[in-house]
Amino acid sequence: MALDDSKKTREFKVVGTRPDRPDGIDKVTGRARFGADMVAPGMLTGRVLRSPHAHARILRIDTSRAEALPGVKAVVTRADFGAVPAHVADIMENCLAGEKALYDGHAIAAVAAVSASVARQALRLIEVDYEVLPHVTDVDEAMKPDAPVLHEGRQQETVPPGMSGNVISRCEFGHGDIEAGLKQADRVIERTYRTAATHQGYIEPHACLATMTADGQGELWVCTQGHYMVRNTCAAILGMDQGRLRVTASEIGGGFGGKTTVFLEPVALMLARKSGRPVRMVMSRSEVLRATGPTASTSIDVRIGMTKEGRITAGFAELRFQGGAWPGSPVGMGAMSGFAPYDLENVKTVGWDVVTNRPKAAAYRAPGAPMAAFAIESAIDELAHGFGLDPLEVRLMNGADEGTKSSYGPTYPAIGLKATLEAAKSHPHWTAPLGKNQGRGVACGFWFNFGGDTSVSLSVTPDGTVTLTEGNPDIGGSRAAMTMMAAEELGIPYDQVRTVIADTGALGQNEVTHGSRVTFSVGLATIAAARAAKAEMCRRAARVWGIDPDAVEWEDGAARPAGPNAGKFPPMTIRDIAAIAPKTGGPISGHHEVMAEGAGVSFATHMVDVEVDPETGATKILRYTVFQDAGKAVHPSYVEGQFQGGAVQGIGWALNEEYIYGEDGILQNAGFLDYRIPVASDLPMIDTVILEIPNPGHPYGVRGVGETSIVPPLAAIANAVSAAAGVRMTQLPMSPPRVLAAIQAGG
Amino acid sequence: MVKVLLWGSLADLAGGAREVAVEAATLRELLEGLARDHPGLRPELERGVSVSIDGRIYNDSWFTPIGPESEVVLLKRLQGG
Amino acid sequence: MSRIHVTTTINDDATEFLCEAEATLLDVLRDELGLTGTKEGCGTGDCGACSVTVDGRLVCSCLMLGAEAEGREIATIEGMAEGEDLHPLQKKFIEMAALQCGICTPGFLVAAKSLLERNPDPTEEDVRYWLAGNLCRCTGYDKIIRAVLETAADMRRAS
Numbered sequence: 001m002a003l004d005d006s007k008k009t010r011e012f013k014v015v016g017t018r019p020d021r022p023d024g025i026d027k028v029t030g031r032a033r034f035g036a037d038m039v040a041p042g043m044l045t046g047r048v049l050r051s052p053h054a055h056a057r058i059l060r061i062d063t064s065r066a067e068a069l070p071g072v073k074a075v076v077t078r079a080d081f082g083a084v085p086a087h088v089a090d091i092m093e094n095c096l097a098g099e100k101a102l103y104d105g106h107a108i109a110a111v112a113a114v115s116a117s118v119a120r121q122a123l124r125l126i127e128v129d130y131e132v133l134p135h136v137t138d139v140d141e142a143m144k145p146d147a148p149v150l151h152e153g154r155q156q157e158t159v160p161p162g163m164s165g166n167v168i169s170r171c172e173f174g175h176g177d178i179e180a181g182l183k184q185a186d187r188v189i190e191r192t193y194r195t196a197a198t199h200q201g202y203i204e205p206h207a208c209l210a211t212m213t214a215d216g217q218g219e220l221w222v223c224t225q226g227h228y229m230v231r232n233t234c235a236a237i238l239g240m241d242q243g244r245l246r247v248t249a250s251e252i253g254g255g256f257g258g259k260t261t262v263f264l265e266p267v268a269l270m271l272a273r274k275s276g277r278p279v280r281m282v283m284s285r286s287e288v289l290r291a292t293g294p295t296a297s298t299s300i301d302v303r304i305g306m307t308k309e310g311r312i313t314a315g316f317a318e319l320r321f322q323g324g325a326w327p328g329s330p331v332g333m334g335a336m337s338g339f340a341p342y343d344l345e346n347v348k349t350v351g352w353d354v355v356t357n358r359p360k361a362a363a364y365r366a367p368g369a370p371m372a373a374f375a376i377e378s379a380i381d382e383l384a385h386g387f388g389l390d391p392l393e394v395r396l397m398n399g400a401d402e403g404t405k406s407s408y409g410p411t412y413p414a415i416g417l418k419a420t421l422e423a424a425k426s427h428p429h430w431t432a433p434l435g436k437n438q439g440r441g442v443a444c445g446f447w448f449n450f451g452g453d454t455s456v457s458l459s460v461t462p463d464g465t466v467t468l469t470e471g472n473p474d475i476g477g478s479r480a481a482m483t484m485m486a487a488e489e490l491g492i493p494y495d496q497v498r499t500v501i502a503d504t505g506a507l508g509q510n511e512v513t514h515g516s517r518v519t520f521s522v523g524l525a526t527i528a529a530a531r532a533a534k535a536e537m538c539r540r541a542a543r544v545w546g547i548d549p550d551a552v553e554w555e556d557g558a559a560r561p562a563g564p565n566a567g568k569f570p571p572m573t574i575r576d577i578a579a580i581a582p583k584t585g586g587p588i589s590g591h592h593e594v595m596a597e598g599a600g601v602s603f604a605t606h607m608v609d610v611e612v613d614p615e616t617g618a619t620k621i622l623r624y625t626v627f628q629d630a631g632k633a634v635h636p637s638y639v640e641g642q643f644q645g646g647a648v649q650g651i652g653w654a655l656n657e658e659y660i661y662g663e664d665g666i667l668q669n670a671g672f673l674d675y676r677i678p679v680a681s682d683l684p685m686i687d688t689v690i691l692e693i694p695n696p697g698h699p700y701g702v703r704g705v706g707e708t709s710i711v712p713p714l715a716a717i718a719n720a721v722s723a724a725a726g727v728r729m730t731q732l733p734m735s736p737p738r739v740l741a742a743i744q745a746g747g
Numbered sequence: 748m749v750k751v752l753l754w755g756s757l758a759d760l761a762g763g764a765r766e767v768a769v770e771a772a773t774l775r776e777l778l779e780g781l782a783r784d785h786p787g788l789r790p791e792l793e794r795g796v797s798v799s800i801d802g803r804i805y806n807d808s809w810f811t812p813i814g815p816e817s818e819v820v821l822l823k824r825l826q827g828g
Numbered sequence: 829m830s831r832i833h834v835t836t837t838i839n840d841d842a843t844e845f846l847c848e849a850e851a852t853l854l855d856v857l858r859d860e861l862g863l864t865g866t867k868e869g870c871g872t873g874d875c876g877a878c879s880v881t882v883d884g885r886l887v888c889s890c891l892m893l894g895a896e897a898e899g900r901e902i903a904t905i906e907g908m909a910e911g912e913d914l915h916p917l918q919k920k921f922i923e924m925a926a927l928q929c930g931i932c933t934p935g936f937l938v939a940a941k942s943l944l945e946r947n948p949d950p951t952e953e954d955v956r957y958w959l960a961g962n963l964c965r966c967t968g969y970d971k972i973i974r975a976v977l978e979t980a981a982d983m984r985r986a987s
């Protein structure tokens with residue numbers, strides 16, 4: 001059966017409604033089990049010793065006194081792992097340092113003991129001799145030729161000779177002729193923007209429970225965005241066959257990209273292997289902030305030319321991202337995405353991936369895109385206001401549409417950018433009056449959206465209810481969405497389907513829950529699996545009726561003769577067919593395994609009103625509206641939730657959040673008191689407008705929605721604060737002292 | 748022959764041309780052809796790329812057909828949050 | 829290390845436990861008593877995921893020692909529903925999608941219940957300030973605030 005049937009107009013019965021989520025009761029009663037909530041008989045507590053230095057050579061680690069402490073059952077260091085395959089070498093080094101500690105908080109050794117207090121004592125008994133080395137934590141400093149260099153031999157062939165070894169790679173995108181385009185402009189703006197590193201800030205710290213038997217079989221319970229990834233990575237690091245390691249995903253307390261890699265898991269498995277006991281490891285909040293995935297901090301130069309009518313004649317951006325101590329900042333995606341909302345004749349972006357003495361950046365919701373959008377959308381806004389033009393009209397005039405050659409190369413199919421802009425223009429928010437010290441900002445954002453390896457199984461139970469088995473951790477209500485799509489396709493009520501997230505033993509490979517892929521990819525596979533089960537049920541009915549299977553169709557949860565020529569038989573419901581399944585050929589199920597491709601790109605426009613206190617520089621968010629294309633909103637409440645959550649993370653990034661390093665290279669704010677994420681009293685309601693421009697790559701038209709919502713807010717808020725304060729803000733976060741200093745310098 | 752658009756920094760490694768022609772009817776043939784005809788691209792290809800074919804982005808599906816008129820754009824490997 | 833014997837009441841059940849002097853109430857609830865519905869997000873009183881009430885007062889259980897529970901009445905998320913009957917806040921959180929990942933949800937529910945016991949008719953601002961000690965990273969708080977306000981309205985109508 002063809003999957004590409006979104007062009008048919010379809011009346012949905014379940015999709016688009018707002019049923020209760022299947023895991024709701026577990027989550028509101030405290031019964032849901034997260035990473036740290038699991039126990040095993042004889043379980044030990046594992047803890048990690050971390051580097052107090054930003055950059056240091058490890059001369060010696062002596063664990064003998066720790067091992068001798070009563071109650072300590074195992075101590076591990078990098079030496080316990082030996083050589084690991086190249087594709088996991090950096091991950092291994094991040095889990096436990098080898099020759100050098102590369103950032104404050106870098107794991108050095110770990111212990112497993114009978115209690116947390118014994119484990120803490122044992123850490124104090126591990127002796128480490130460090131040779132402290134010069135360090136660098138700022139991206140621009142790290143690119144200087146005389147900067148301390150973290151790694152030798154990691155620079156890629158794209159980097160011109162003579163640059164610091166910290167510069168790992170260069171990428172360049174675009175088309176046309178920038179200089180020629182700039183000459184056609186009535187004004188060219190040239191600005192440098194900076195953004196601070198922020199953390200995903202999930203409320204659940206990393207946690208896992210590992211078991212290894214003497215015959216080399218492993219079990220892992222872990223909070224992760226992808227337990228298949230955890231299995232594959234840990235197996236490679238520990239030199240195990242993947243089939244010998246079974247990984248079960250716990251409920252996950254937020255991830256936002258930060259749980260797409262491993263930190264504790266290989267260490268816990270090694271401690272379990274050495275001790276012969278189950279080992280549970282749970283990070284503290286300060287460990288989460290010091291040693292797990294913040295995003296890149298950035299420094300971005302922008303040059304944009306515009307005519308006085310508002311046409312952008314050329315756009316150029318040079319983006320420098322530090323992604324922590326190993327290669328792999330998301331600068332490429334920043335460079336590809338920044339100008340993606342616009343139809344430009346002349347556009348070019350250059351990206352530099354840089355390493356510094358900071359924790360390795362992990363993915364964070366639309367990795368790389370928010371920072372690029374901040375710079376570019378700020379510059380476009382400044383140009384528009386400079387000419388006295390309406391910033392929404394300028395964006396509409398230059399906006400990308402179906403057939404536009406995008407800034408990163410491909411030509412767009414049907415896209416929703418202009419629909420979001422039109423919706424913003426006609427929304428009452430746009431014309432609402434503003435008071436003194438208040439300003440309004442808008443900005444657009446783009447994200448690619450992904451597909452990837454997906455495997456699901458749908459089984460019809462003997463009583464005709466349905467179990468859907470999938471392999472992607474549910475991070476924001478996706479079980480509800482899958483249940484709805486299965487029910488829709490089978491024509492049965494929502495409560496007749498139960499969706500289970502299986503361990504790695506139950507299904508084929510499933511790519512991590514990332515890239516806004518799950519509702520798209522797993523949904524696509526769910527629909528295909530349901531169709532396979534329906535086809536089988538039609539065959540069973542056909543045999544019972546003694547007619548050709550092609551003469552049977554499925555409608556409203558039952559097999560029916562397709563038209564009057566097929567014969568006159570009363571419909572056989574899914575219950576009827578399931579009840580006699582043993583007599584008609586055995587169990588009924590549907591499977592689908594796919595490398596899902598064709599996730600449609602996504603666009604959003606955000607609008608925000610702020611008030612800036614000129615005495616303190618403090619910013620208050622007064623009103624916020626998100627306009628985003630969802631393709632088709634399966635469960636609109638959770639689509640709204642993604643829009644709202646992304647916007648508020650963006651508010652934090654714009655106004656408060658930042659990694660603050662001292663001269664000593666030590667993180668100074670490794671706690672939620674000083675690393676301040678938005679709280680309820682900081683915010684107004686976040687209004688949402690869901691647009692639905694169907695994605696031709698999904699049978700119901702679904703697009704991913706999870707990430708795009710964090711792309712526009714940095715710029716939208718900067719544009720609003722700049723309007724309110726009367727001075728252009730080019731550095732994030734726009735914390736009160738920084739805004740106050742800008743006001744005082746400007747006035 | 749299929750025309751493949753390279754991103755800027757890759758063009759430098761493929762002799763300076765932003766667009767190269769490769770004999771290919773599938774994604775696999777395309778990637779093999781690029782590596783064969785333009786050895787300078789091999790390190791980036793080995794690190795993994797995404798490919799946009801007529802506006803749809805693919806990562807790995809070898810047997811994805813590519814027509815002679817298809818718009819093919821090589822992209823840096825994408826990763827999401 | 830000698831452990832301290834504590835006699836207390838948890839969710840209306842008389843309870844005894846032994847704990848180390850340094851153990852927090854949160855440690856005791858989770859590790860000694862198996863009440864893992866109370867979550868640890870920070871261990872420093874900044875996130876509210878470990879919210880419980882002690883003699884009716886809302887506290888972060890990570891900031892109180894287990895030994896201090898002696899003679900007190902502790903209420904946790906596990907005691908919020910009466911059997912199968914969910915508290916109106918619990919029902920409303922599900923109905924209005926006021927949770928995404930759910931890790932902060934127990935803390936929000938305990939805190940919100942405590943608010944409505946004190947103030948059955950809170951304004952939006954009251955709710956936002958009362959819940960300012962509970963961090964949620966998924967929802968942007970919008971649906972949580974709406975759910976608390978609607979529950980308050982429902983409960984007023986019902987009483």
